[in-house]
Amino acid sequence: MEEGLSTPVGTRRSFFVKTTMVLSSLIGISLAIPFIGYVISPALRRRTQDWVALGKVDQLPIDEPQALDYLMTVKDGWQKSQISKGTWAVKHADGQVTVYSPICPHLGCGYRWDRQDRLFKCPCHGSVYDINGAVQAGPAPRPLDTLPSKVENGELYVMYQEFKSGLSKKVEL
């Protein structure tokens, strides 16, 4: 008799308790997901870079590659750091500018412009490139890597990127 009376009440009460717990959990989860996303998404996001000013275009000599270094702010998740980077910039006769990564596509050494021979030369394994980045000699598997660049109000900007070495195609790291 007692069991008969108490069972429906107990069942209803436990139903409300369980429903309340489920609803509370759902509300908690729906609040937690955006918060967790906000906290961890920068850490999961790929390293991002911005346009960096390299200098005035009208100060670049024509057909004479210039080594242009600059400090770049790199955002990696929540962290920001400043890194010194180099580029080679070539202003052509038509005023267009090509900016090269300073890293040899063979195995990643730094190369130099030989003013006398008018060639880029890598000291590590002897790769040689012309002023347009085309391979002239050595084991380099591809031309010099160009970097995204633009000119705004007479200022040259570059977006720094790095590429895998040793491949015949440009593949960004």
Ligand code: FES
């Ligand atoms: S790294 Fe430049 S030739 Fe090998």
